[in-house]
Amino acid sequence: MPQLSSGGGDDLGANDEMIAFKDEGEQEEKIQENAFTERDLADLKSSLVNESEINQSPNAAAVRRGHQGEQRGFPEKHREHLDGVSKQQDGGMYKTPGYPGYPFLMLPDPYLPNSSPSVSSNKVSVVQQSHGMHPLSSLLPYGNEHFSPSPPHLPTDMSQKTGVHRHQSQDLSGYYSLPPGGVSQISPSMSWQGQTVYPALSPCGFRQPYSSNLPSASSYSRFPHSLMLGPSSMHPTGIPHPAIVPPTGKQEHEQYDRGMYAKPQVEAKREKEPKKPVIKKPLNAFMLYMKEMRAKVIAECTLKESAAINQILGRRWHALTREEQAKYYELARKERQLHMQLYPTWSARDNYKCRARFGLNQQTDWCGPCRCVPNIHLHPLHSIALLLSSKLISASI
DNA sequence: GTACCTTTGAAGTCC
DNA sequence: GGACTTCAAAGGTAC
Structure with missing residues (x-):
């Protein structure tokens, strides 16, 4: 694409x-x-x-x-x-002075030098958006300079154009204010960049799913409370990530039990244990656009049905200029970059239902039914052995 | 209680 | 390499 x-x-x-x-x-x-x-x-x-x-x-x-x-x-x-x-x-x-309902503005900007709740990250800034500041910049955890003609901290090959180079992990430290030691040293108290991407909505008639009375909870609007309270919800780096969600609801049901196979005692025992949080896919440009504009469409059209809203948003997405779309592509690109930084071994394949459906370990088990491979790199002989065993499993199924 | 709908894009898989 | 599949979000609807 x-x-x-x-x-x-x-x-x-x-x-x-x-x-x-x-x-x-x-x-x-x-x-x-x-x-x-x-x-x-x-x-x-x-x-x-x-x-x-x-x-x-x-x-x-x-x-x-x-x-x-x-x-x-x-x-x-x-x-x-x-x-x-x-x-x-x-x-x-992007021209509107006020930016009501812009959800990303309410959260601290972890990637600005002063990432404490700043002018660009609190509710006040919502109505002060347009003053010398790109409206989308507040949505970004990456700072206003992201949309400036020549971001001072950007690599030289990115300055004057929106061009992006895929491998720029060395730039991320500057982009996201990562400590020199890498993401593992990021303070857990630091706000996750996705908070600005998946935030609570402003109180002006927009949805605010979780209580704002709890400071920590308000900072993790996309996380269920259980996720915020339990260390099991943390990424190994200690960083809460919006992409990490407990396998509840649909996903949990689909991934851990679909009635596809009888549950042995091991399975029953596994269910009693805390479920591993699921690392979600980073949002693409259109998803980011939808997150931002959904509330606006709902307010304008008084629609609630997401399917209809998404149709409208899809048409509006096509109606956007390339420059407007570019902002979201850039956001999505940074989302993916940070996601890769935090979860280098994660693959979108991990969330495919097929592996969990058969109770396979995401990291080690060979998925015989669908033939998707585990995440680890196996010795060739081991791979052959697994392949043979998978074929036996497939034959038995 | 949960799948489905509906959108676009990214990533994975298959041939 | 192209075609196809899956999953990201969202919330009402249908079963």
């Missing part, structure tokens, strides 16, 4: 999608000729989303379900209009 990592600011990654988005009207013309194509159904959904944006009705989602047939021919011009409106809205978001 296109990323900033290619080094050029022009390669922001949304080209294809943006082109497809612009061609949407042509497709809809074809749809009028073939009323029962699959594209028609997809277009219907988009039209319904448009309607939700226009009507801003809290019942729009319900209406969508109930009257899909009636709304099949929703005028295309409304979509074009909405695209313009949404573009205007999104474009204006």
